[in-house]
Structures are given as C-alpha cells and as structure tokens.
Amino acid sequence: LLFSGTTLSQEKTYVLTAPKVFRVGAAEKVVVQAFDYEKEFLVNVAIRSYPDKLAVYSSGRISLTPANKFQDAVTLRIQPTDLPRTDNSVKYVYLEAVSPHFTRLKKIPVSYENGFLFIHTDKPIYTPDQSVKVRVYSLNEELRPAQRETVLTFVDPEGVNVDIIEEEDFTGIVSFPDFKIPPNPKYGIWKIEAKYKKNFVTSAVAKFEVKEYAMPSFSIIIEPESNFISSDKFENFRIVLKASYFYNKRLAHADAFIRFGIIEETGKRMMPRAMHITRIENGVAVVNFNSKKAVSSIGFQSLEELDGSYLSIVASVLESAGGLSGEAEFTGVKFSVSPYKLGLIATPLFVKPGLPFFIKVQVKDTVDHYVGNIPITITAKSFSEQMDETILISEDSESGRRKTSINDGTALFVANIPSDSKVLEFQVKTADPHLSDENQASKTYEAKAYSSLSQSYLYIDWASNHKILQVGDIININVYPHSQYIHKIHHYSYLIMSKGKIVSFGTQNRIKDLEYEHLTFQITQEMVPSARLLVYYIVMGEETAELVADSIWLNVEQTCGNSLDIKLQSRKEILNPAEVVSLNMKTQSNSFVALSSIDKAVYGVTGKGKRAMEKIMLRLEKSDLGCGAGGGRNNIDVFRMAGLTFLTNANADDSNEAGETCNEVLRSKRSDFREQIHRAASKYTNREIRNCCMAGVRAYPVMETCSDRAQRIRSNEKCVSAFRDCCELANRLREEEPNKLLILARMHFEAALELDEAEVRSYFPESWLWEVHQVSPRSKTLSITLPDSLTTWEVQGVGISDKGICVAPPLEVQVVKDIFLSVYVPYSVVRGEQIELKGSVYNHRDSAIKFCVKISAGNGICSFGDSATTGSRMHNCNFKNLDGGSLAPIKFRILPLELGLHTINFTLLTSRSSETLVKTLRVMPEGIKRELHSGFTLDPQGAYGLIKRRQEFRYKVPLNLVPKTKVDRSVSVKGKL
Known part of the structure; x- marks a missing residue:
C-alpha cells in the first residue's frame, strides 16, 4: 500500500472495484468511490504491463465531486494487438489508481475469451447423400457484430477432422459453403466446432446426426398423466396417445400398438405381456397401465425395486383405412418412491447474526416441474461458537408449516438469527397427507455466518419478493443493516454486474431509525439474462473502518435488444x-x-x-464471473463470488488473483458437467464398458451408494468398475452444483x-x-x-x-390440400427383393369423390401387373369411391432390378383434380457391406526416428464380391505442415 500526499485521517476511505478478470478486447468498467471527502479531486486509472509496469495499455481519468457523491467510473480496454496471445499460459496486467490522496496497484489476470459464437444448421439430422447448411452468429462482448474471421471444423463420430473452412465476417452472420457429407460416412453424431482464427479463444460446438431415414407421415405424441409413477399411480397410470398429420389434421381412425419396457442402469428390458392394443378415434386414444402387474412378468415385485428406473412407452400407429404407419417412444416417466424434490430459491446459504433470514423452498416433481398446494414443514436451529444450540423453528410451530404456491411451487419461511450464531441448520420436508413418512421428500441445509470484525452486517432480502424480472421493471429490494455503530452509516452503495461487466452503480442515502430500507433501481437490457446486485457500506468502528457487503443473483427474462x-x-x-x-x-x-x-x-x-x-x-451467461447465488463468508468473499475484485483502505484486502475455481455453478454452466462426464467416459474404448460408465452417471436417490448400486450389475468386473467410478464422479459433480442449494427458475426466451x-x-x-x-x-x-x-x-x-x-x-x-395422395418410400431397398409401397388418398372435403392412382416407373424398376419391358410404364386405372372426410389405402408391389437412384411417379386422378407425386427410390446391392481399415505414419523428416516417405497399399478384390457392385477406396490424411 502506497500513499502520496498528506496522511489520511481514519475516516477518509475509498473503494475501487473492477471485474476480477480483464478480457482482452472488451470494454471493462472500473468504479471508484471515496467516503468522507469534502473537496473534489481527480483519480487517474490505468492498465499497465506486468511485471515491468512500463507499458500503458489503457487509461482514463475521473473526477470525484460532491455532485456525483464521490462515485464515478472509467472504461478501459486492452487491445489484442497490445497484448497478443503467444501461448496458453495465464497473462496478467496491473490495475493502477493514482490520486492526490492514494496510489494503489492490483495484479489482475487476463482472459482471451471474448465474444459469443452460435452455430446454426438448417436441420439436426441428415442422410448420407445430403449437405449440411451452416452459418455462425458472431458477437463481441458488447453483443455487437464481432466482424472477426471464423474457422469451422467438421468432426466425424470417431473424432477425425473431416474438413476445415475459414470465412470472413462482415455483418455478424458468417455464411459458410454447404458441407457435403463424404461418401461412405461414419453414421452417428457429428460435431461442428467454431472458433476465431486469431486473438481470441472463444469457441462453440454444435452437433448433427447422420443416418439413413425417411420422413414420417404423421406425428405421434405420448402424454402420460405425470412424469413419475409413485405409490398412488403404481397400479393405475393414465397415458394419452395423440396422432396427427404434420399439416395439423388429426388421424380420424387408427390402430395403436403400445409396448412397454423398463430402462435400468444397464439397459432396457421390454415387457411383451404388457402390450396394449387400442383404437385412436379423432386423433386420441387413452390407455390405463398397471405397472405392478406388468413389471411382475420380468421379476420386479415392488416400487422400491424400480426406484430410479424409467418406463419406456413405444407406440406404433397404423391408419385403419389407409396404408401409412408411424412409431414414437417416450422415456420420460420415472419410477420414484418419493414423487418430490426439494430445493431453495434466492436463498444464499450465508446468515447475518442479529438479522432475519428468509428461506424460500421450492417443490418439484422428479422431472423438475413445479408442484403446488403441497404442505411442507421446516425446523431450524442455530449454533454458537461454543456449539450452544438454540431452536429457532420447532417441528410443531405455526411458523414452520406452509403450503406451496400453485404458480411456482414455492413457500416462504423466516428465521431470526441470534447475535451469537455461527451456523444455522435447517431441514425442510414435504408433508403430503397421501404419502407415508418414508415416501416424503426431505433435505437438510447448513448456512454459515458472515464474519465481521466490528460485528457489522448487511442482509439483502430477495427471497420474500423473488420473481422473474423483465426489462423495464423498477424493483424495490429490502436491505437490512445491523451494527453497534449504525448511527455512523450514512448511505448504501451498490453495483450491478451482468455477463462479467459492471453495468450500473449508485449510492443511496440511509434514512435513520428504519429497521430496513428499500433499494430501488430499474432493470435494463444490459442485465439480460441475469445480473448480480452487490450492496455495501463502510462503517467506522472504535479505531478502524470496515467494508460490509452482501450480494444476490437476479434472474432476468430473456428479451431481445432489437425485436x-x-x-x-x-x-x-x-x-x-x-x-x-x-x-x-x-x-x-x-x-x-x-x-x-x-x-x-x-x-x-x-x-x-x-x-x-x-x-x-x-x-x-458463460461470461458471468460470479459464483453461486450470492453472499459470502466475509466482505472479500462477497466481492469474489459476485465476480469482482477491489482495493480499499477499509480494513479489507483482496489479495487473491482470481485463481480460485468456482465450485458452485448456476444453470448456464451445466455443460461443464456433461463435458467432464464425456471426458471420463471416453477413456473406455470398449463400447460396452463405456455404456456401463454412462449407466453409473444416471441420477439416483442419495440413500443408495454407488457401491450398493454396482452390486446389482450382472456383468464382468470391468463393467462394474467403470460403473462405480463414473457414478462416484457424477455424484461429486452434483454435490458441487448449487441446485442442491438453490433452484432458480429459468424463463423461456421460447383451399x-x-x-x-x-x-x-x-x-x-x-x-x-x-x-x-x-x-x-x-x-x-x-x-x-x-x-x-x-x-x-x-x-x-x-x-x-x-x-x-x-x-x-x-x-x-x-x-395442405383438400384432396391429395401420400406414399411412403423407404430410404433404400435391396436389389432383387420385392417390396410393397403403401400410401393413402385423402379427401378432406365434405362430398364424396371417385379416384384412381397410377404408378409409373422407369428402367430398372419392375412394377407388377405391367407387361411393358422398356421405357416408362403406367398402369391402367380403376376408379373407386371415397367418402368425404375419409381416406383410402393404396398399395403397389415393385421389384428393383438396377442399382442407383430411380424416379417413380404416382398419379392421382379424380373428377375434380389430379396430381402427380414424384418420389426417388434408392436401390442398394444385396449382400453385406464390409469395411477394411489400414493406417500408418509417414515421417518425411525423421522427426520421430527413421525417415519414412512412402507406403504401398496392396488390396485384392474380394472373391465373393456381389456382381455389378464396386469397391470404394478412400484415403484420409492428417498431419502437421
């Protein structure tokens, strides 16, 4: 700490606040505030090179005056050309503040994460002969077009880089050439990786699937009465089946075949005896499913044995009068001993001695839907430093019983924290009268007391008035101070952060003799999609000043800056x-x-x-530098968990360099969980062992350990070991998620x-x-x-x-049309195998019509009943009656004789209109497709030993090759130039 000028009195204090990480290329706001000064003075703020301090990357000057309450900000920016990224090591800069009254220096880490990349494909799934249309939306940290050169890499399911494309960005929308899926592609999930060519490490990943498929004719929606089966629905569970064409007309009559299975940790087991056959009328069918009876056929006798497993519902639907069919599966129904989960909203687990502590509990079902009108109870007790126990809310007290709100499944409790409290323990529990005690949900929490040398505290109550905020809202938040020197507190100061930036700040005078005060501010577009509010004051003790702070996390509804x-x-x-x-x-x-x-x-x-x-x-929200739901163990921790660093002479020193890892993760970073799990699973090269690992990852009740679960696996030791290791890893990661402590609702953007x-x-x-x-x-x-x-x-x-x-x-x-023809053609057929093409003729008019359908095929396709041998052939047509509002089936048998793509025309003739439907049939060779792979390394420079510049491949044509088929050969080269 360096001082210049005259010695400061103990009452003259200051606070300088900045993001705890500076992002290269981004505008970063630094706020300076001084207390108990009377005359205007200047503060020069600069970013200097580390460690020599010689280069000034950015600087600015602010004037602190009575008019701005001695609080103002300067915006600084590190240009990427001034501090280029040379390697992956962490770089630092110095933040310097110089004034007539103080000079301070702070070492701050630098990040090259700057901006946002979003990958957009035209659809999520492709056949091998299609091309992927792709574009990238590129924004800088200010959410403006970044206009940076962008690189795309296409990666196949085996992790091989198939293509790399670079494009300039002129508008923020980077359009790339279509990516043609290569011949004989790897089927499965492909990845597109986007990054900037230089200066920044920002990246994004999108996925698409490559498979052989044909488009379905209608949609099938399976709607269970709830997303879980508990004791009250174990023998009678209602399932609604809905079927409609993609042009929004319901299937009038259809037959439905519904199969059921159990999805366990080790795979899916179907229950053949549980099949239901029913009729769909006007697009809807209802099935009542007896889980207890069905699961007994595969050896389960109770709900407890199924706890944590999922029900697979597979519905096959066939038009009663037509020829089209479809299938859908729903796997979102969970068997659960307790149908509820408990969590907290807007309740940071840090208490302030002598102040109230508001606890907002939320009840959800097993798939995270809010549940209202559920009785819940709470018990709370406080422990002093000597571990003396004080009951705050007893089990039978009126203050410990509530019912959850219908709107969001929440209930609010309040505990008055004793002045000597060091730890608060509280337990919340459902009290559903329809459930036995062992089926109730229960959860215990521990909140630690904020530490203050002068026993001065500040509590922001957001739980009691919590809601999803919208741009333009003016909100009032209750702020509770507590200090024996409260008469010396004259005002509160606040900072609002969003996406890692300070977006607003201010100071509000304190009104004397009030138990709490309202802090009022307006939600702006800069605060979308979330913000952190930090409030602080400086109080003078007997001989020293102390900085006292608290913070909360605010959820702001997603809206566009430009509608x-x-x-x-x-x-x-x-x-x-x-x-x-x-x-x-x-x-x-x-x-x-x-x-x-x-x-x-x-x-x-x-x-x-x-x-x-x-x-x-x-x-x-990935730019949020904060951690958790707010609060902290002390003043330093409050600033750090809000994503800020600070300099002050008020008895606090943030000597950290933001090197600590945040273990509490809010909703936006759940992808980190998936990435770590994927990294762990990828260690297992054998697919079966990898599946054992992923089975262990699946969430399960905490009362059973991973070892207990592993004992039920009937497989080899490698599978059991992988299951147990991945299960324990997943549990550790879940323990670190704040949703164990805090569940925050997320509004959806969504003739x-x-x-x-x-x-x-x-x-x-x-x-x-x-x-x-x-x-x-x-x-x-x-x-x-x-x-x-x-x-x-x-x-x-x-x-x-x-x-x-x-x-x-x-x-x-x-x-849609009133009268039309629909024919389902599979993605591919085998040469020489007779197939039946099915379709339907639809009459959505009120009056009846006469119709007929002809098929016309070219060379290479034999359609039965046709005597022609060359050229395009068309059958004779027999007219049939079709009532209004109904459909009729059509069927054609064909024999494909030649490989390749063939055009088939289906012509619908009616008294009122006619149409020709042109379809493409892909004919594949008979036999089994086999692939042979061979790999080697060329070392032209001898960098790894012997020089090797040539390799010969010698392949013979297989003796059992199917006639009129060809051998495809491809070479993939990967290396460094």
Missing part, C-alpha cells in the same frame, strides 16, 4: 403447395436477418421438438386447386429458405414460393444488429 417479428401477409390460415406468399420482417433498427425453414416432420425423426436456436440467450392438368409435386425439401437479408429501414417484405410438401413449416428468423442478437418467435406455415 424481430416475422409474419406472412396472407388472409388464409392454410396455404397450398407451391403457392406464392409474402413474408414480412420487422425490426426496431437496421438489421441483418438470417432466415431458415424446417419441415416439422423432421422432429418426428429426431424425437426433439425444440430447436437449439431457442437456447441462444442461455449461452450469454384446394382444381386443375385441368395434373399438378406435379416433386420438390420436398426437409429445410429451405436458407437466406440472409438486410432489413433497412426496419421492415422488408419478401415474395416466396412454398415447396410441394403437405406439412407445417417452422420459419425461424435470427436478427443481428448493433443492439445484439434476437431470435424471432417461430412462424408456423400450414400447407
């Missing part, structure tokens, strides 16, 4: 295929808007109904044509409208032509401007 709205300018709710419509985009400011559209039938393949783009805002000539429908993309448009000024209208698919399109728009990124609410465009 984006996408609408169709059409009076019709239902559109026709190939119809030309107008699409209007509106924004608040000039923007670039990236459009995309996906066939909702794709979700029928992936089983996922939400787009990854809806989660963009969650990624912004027929009558033609004389046959209408040809041949354009059936799974995604389209992959375009970027500049919207200036504030509105633009496009003319678009809808594809030929009869489905519901989900149109997504992402806007980038100087005000940040905005994801528009998805626009659903429903496309």
Whole structure:
C-alpha cells in the first residue's frame, strides 16, 4: 500500500472495484468511490504491463465531486494487438489508481475469451447423400457484430477432422459453403466446432446426426398423466396417445400398438405381456397401465425395486383405412418412491447474526416441474461458537408449516438469527397427507455466518419478493443493516454486474431509525439474462473502518435488444403447395436477418421438438464471473463470488488473483458437467464398458451408494468398475452444483386447386429458405414460393444488429390440400427383393369423390401387373369411391432390378383434380457391406526416428464380391505442415 500526499485521517476511505478478470478486447468498467471527502479531486486509472509496469495499455481519468457523491467510473480496454496471445499460459496486467490522496496497484489476470459464437444448421439430422447448411452468429462482448474471421471444423463420430473452412465476417452472420457429407460416412453424431482464427479463444460446438431415414407421415405424441409413477399411480397410470398429420389434421381412425419396457442402469428390458392394443378415434386414444402387474412378468415385485428406473412407452400407429404407419417412444416417466424434490430459491446459504433470514423452498416433481398446494414443514436451529444450540423453528410451530404456491411451487419461511450464531441448520420436508413418512421428500441445509470484525452486517432480502424480472421493471429490494455503530452509516452503495461487466452503480442515502430500507433501481437490457446486485457500506468502528457487503443473483427474462417479428401477409390460415406468399420482417433498427425453414416432420425423426436456436440467450451467461447465488463468508468473499475484485483502505484486502475455481455453478454452466462426464467416459474404448460408465452417471436417490448400486450389475468386473467410478464422479459433480442449494427458475426466451392438368409435386425439401437479408429501414417484405410438401413449416428468423442478437418467435406455415395422395418410400431397398409401397388418398372435403392412382416407373424398376419391358410404364386405372372426410389405402408391389437412384411417379386422378407425386427410390446391392481399415505414419523428416516417405497399399478384390457392385477406396490424411 502506497500513499502520496498528506496522511489520511481514519475516516477518509475509498473503494475501487473492477471485474476480477480483464478480457482482452472488451470494454471493462472500473468504479471508484471515496467516503468522507469534502473537496473534489481527480483519480487517474490505468492498465499497465506486468511485471515491468512500463507499458500503458489503457487509461482514463475521473473526477470525484460532491455532485456525483464521490462515485464515478472509467472504461478501459486492452487491445489484442497490445497484448497478443503467444501461448496458453495465464497473462496478467496491473490495475493502477493514482490520486492526490492514494496510489494503489492490483495484479489482475487476463482472459482471451471474448465474444459469443452460435452455430446454426438448417436441420439436426441428415442422410448420407445430403449437405449440411451452416452459418455462425458472431458477437463481441458488447453483443455487437464481432466482424472477426471464423474457422469451422467438421468432426466425424470417431473424432477425425473431416474438413476445415475459414470465412470472413462482415455483418455478424458468417455464411459458410454447404458441407457435403463424404461418401461412405461414419453414421452417428457429428460435431461442428467454431472458433476465431486469431486473438481470441472463444469457441462453440454444435452437433448433427447422420443416418439413413425417411420422413414420417404423421406425428405421434405420448402424454402420460405425470412424469413419475409413485405409490398412488403404481397400479393405475393414465397415458394419452395423440396422432396427427404434420399439416395439423388429426388421424380420424387408427390402430395403436403400445409396448412397454423398463430402462435400468444397464439397459432396457421390454415387457411383451404388457402390450396394449387400442383404437385412436379423432386423433386420441387413452390407455390405463398397471405397472405392478406388468413389471411382475420380468421379476420386479415392488416400487422400491424400480426406484430410479424409467418406463419406456413405444407406440406404433397404423391408419385403419389407409396404408401409412408411424412409431414414437417416450422415456420420460420415472419410477420414484418419493414423487418430490426439494430445493431453495434466492436463498444464499450465508446468515447475518442479529438479522432475519428468509428461506424460500421450492417443490418439484422428479422431472423438475413445479408442484403446488403441497404442505411442507421446516425446523431450524442455530449454533454458537461454543456449539450452544438454540431452536429457532420447532417441528410443531405455526411458523414452520406452509403450503406451496400453485404458480411456482414455492413457500416462504423466516428465521431470526441470534447475535451469537455461527451456523444455522435447517431441514425442510414435504408433508403430503397421501404419502407415508418414508415416501416424503426431505433435505437438510447448513448456512454459515458472515464474519465481521466490528460485528457489522448487511442482509439483502430477495427471497420474500423473488420473481422473474423483465426489462423495464423498477424493483424495490429490502436491505437490512445491523451494527453497534449504525448511527455512523450514512448511505448504501451498490453495483450491478451482468455477463462479467459492471453495468450500473449508485449510492443511496440511509434514512435513520428504519429497521430496513428499500433499494430501488430499474432493470435494463444490459442485465439480460441475469445480473448480480452487490450492496455495501463502510462503517467506522472504535479505531478502524470496515467494508460490509452482501450480494444476490437476479434472474432476468430473456428479451431481445432489437425485436424481430416475422409474419406472412396472407388472409388464409392454410396455404397450398407451391403457392406464392409474402413474408414480412420487422425490426426496431437496421438489421441483418438470417432466415431458415424446417419441415416439422423432421422432429418426428429426431424425437426433439425444440430447436437449439431457442437456447441462444442461455449461452450469454458463460461470461458471468460470479459464483453461486450470492453472499459470502466475509466482505472479500462477497466481492469474489459476485465476480469482482477491489482495493480499499477499509480494513479489507483482496489479495487473491482470481485463481480460485468456482465450485458452485448456476444453470448456464451445466455443460461443464456433461463435458467432464464425456471426458471420463471416453477413456473406455470398449463400447460396452463405456455404456456401463454412462449407466453409473444416471441420477439416483442419495440413500443408495454407488457401491450398493454396482452390486446389482450382472456383468464382468470391468463393467462394474467403470460403473462405480463414473457414478462416484457424477455424484461429486452434483454435490458441487448449487441446485442442491438453490433452484432458480429459468424463463423461456421460447383451399384446394382444381386443375385441368395434373399438378406435379416433386420438390420436398426437409429445410429451405436458407437466406440472409438486410432489413433497412426496419421492415422488408419478401415474395416466396412454398415447396410441394403437405406439412407445417417452422420459419425461424435470427436478427443481428448493433443492439445484439434476437431470435424471432417461430412462424408456423400450414400447407395442405383438400384432396391429395401420400406414399411412403423407404430410404433404400435391396436389389432383387420385392417390396410393397403403401400410401393413402385423402379427401378432406365434405362430398364424396371417385379416384384412381397410377404408378409409373422407369428402367430398372419392375412394377407388377405391367407387361411393358422398356421405357416408362403406367398402369391402367380403376376408379373407386371415397367418402368425404375419409381416406383410402393404396398399395403397389415393385421389384428393383438396377442399382442407383430411380424416379417413380404416382398419379392421382379424380373428377375434380389430379396430381402427380414424384418420389426417388434408392436401390442398394444385396449382400453385406464390409469395411477394411489400414493406417500408418509417414515421417518425411525423421522427426520421430527413421525417415519414412512412402507406403504401398496392396488390396485384392474380394472373391465373393456381389456382381455389378464396386469397391470404394478412400484415403484420409492428417498431419502437421
């Protein structure tokens, strides 16, 4: 500590606050406040090189005056050219503050994480012959277009880098060439990795799947009455099955076959005797499932044996009068002895002696849905330093009983903390009258007392008024002070941080003789999606000053800085295929808007109904430098857990260099859990052993240890060992999650044509409208032509401007006809094997029609009943009646004779209209596909020993090669230049 000028009196104090990590290229705000000064003075703040202090990377000057209550801020920025990244070692700078009254220096670490990258693909799943459309949204720390060169790497399921692409960024939307999936690709989950080419280490990862599939004809939704089966539903569990076409019309009549299984740690076991066969009428069927009876067929006798397992529900649906079918699976129903989970909201586990402590408890079911109107009880006791016990809330007291709110499943309790308290222990427990005592949920917490030399404390009560905040809200937060020198406290100061930056600060006068005071401020766009409020005061004790602080975490609803709205300018709710419509985009400011559209039938393949783009805002929280839900053991800890470092002469010294790891993780960083688990599982090269590891990761009741669970595994010792190791790792990681201490709600961001000539429908993309448009000024209208698919399109728009990124609410465009034909064609068939192509003719009009369907195939496809031997052939047509509001099946048998892609035309003829459906059939060779792999290393320079520059491959054509097939050879090279 260096002082310049005259000696300061004990009452003249200051606090300098800054982020505990400086990010290169980002604007960082540093706040300086002085207390008990009367005259204006200047403070020069600078960032200097470490360790020599010779270079000044950034500097600024502020004036502290009575008018600004001796509190002001300066914005500093380290340019990447001034402090380039040379290796992966941690770099530091000095933060320097110089004034006539004090000179201070602080060593601060530097991070090269700067900005945000979001990867967007046109769809989540691809067949081997398709291409991946991909773009990247690139923002800097101020959420403006970063305009940095970006690199994409495509990685196959085996971890091999298949392609690397670089592109410049001019608008914040980086468009890349389509990635063509290579011949004979690896099936499974591929990754796209994005990063900046230079200066920064910011990165992002997206995944897509490569598999052979054909688009489903209708969606099947399985809706269980709840997401868990407990004792009250063990013998009677209601399941609703819904089936509808992707153009939003329900299946009128269908047969449903429902199979059940149990998903255990070691795999899935089906229960053949539990199959239900039922009818779907007007798109809905209801099934009552007796779990107790069903599981007895595979050896389970009680709910306790199933605790932690999941129920697999597989539904196969077949049109009663048509020829189309589909299948869906739901695995989200959990067997649970206790149907409830307990957690805390807005309740940092640090108490302040002599002040009230508000406890907000939340009850959820086993899959994290709020549960209201549930009685819960709490008991609390305090321990002094000598471990003397004081009962604060007894088991039978009125203050220890509440019912949870219907809105969010919460209940509020308050405990008055004694002045000598060092530790508070409290237990919360459900008191559901329908459950036995052993089926109630219970949880015990421990809160430690804040440590103060002068026994001065500050408590921010956010639990009693907690809510999800919105931009524009003006909030009042109760602040409770407690000190024997309270008459010397004249005002409170506060800082608000978001995404690792100080976004607001201020000072509010204290009103004397009030037990608590309201701190009032407004929520701004800068505080999205979360913020941390830190409040502090400085109090003079007998001889020394002390800095006293507290903080809380605020949840702010996700909103766009620049709103984006996408609408169709059409009076019709239902559109026709190939119809030309107008699409209007509106924004608040000039923007670039990236459009995309996906066939909702794709979700029928992936089983996922939400787009990854809806989660963009969650990624912004990775810049939060804070830790946990707020509070701390002392003043230093409060600042550190809020993501700040400080300098003061008020009897506190933050000598840490932000090297400590945060073990408490809020919702935005749960991916760290997945990454660590993935890293552990990847050690096991054998797939079966890796599955044993992942089985151990699955959450399970804490009353059973990993060793107890491992004893039930009937497999080899390697499997048991992997299970136990991964189970113990997962439990350790869960212990570190604050959701054991704190569960915070997260809001979501979230006429027929009558033609004389046959209408040809041949354009059936799974995604389209992959375009970027500049919207200036504030509105633009496009003319678009809808594809030929009869489905519901989900149109997504992402806007980038100087005000940040905005994801528009998805626009659903429903496309259908009154009379049409649908035929299911599989992804591939085998040459020489006869197959039956099934389909349906739909009449959504009220009146009956006559119809017939013809099939026309080219060379290489033999359709039965056709005597032609060359050229395109079409069958004769026999007309049939079809009532209004009904459907009729069609079937055609074909024999594929030649390999490759073949076009098949299906023509529907009616008295009112006609259409031709063009489908592509892929014919594969018979036999079994075999792959041979051989690898070696070339060492042209002899860097690892002997020089090796040449390697010969000698492969013979297999003797049992299927006729008219070819051998594909590919070479993959990976190395360093």
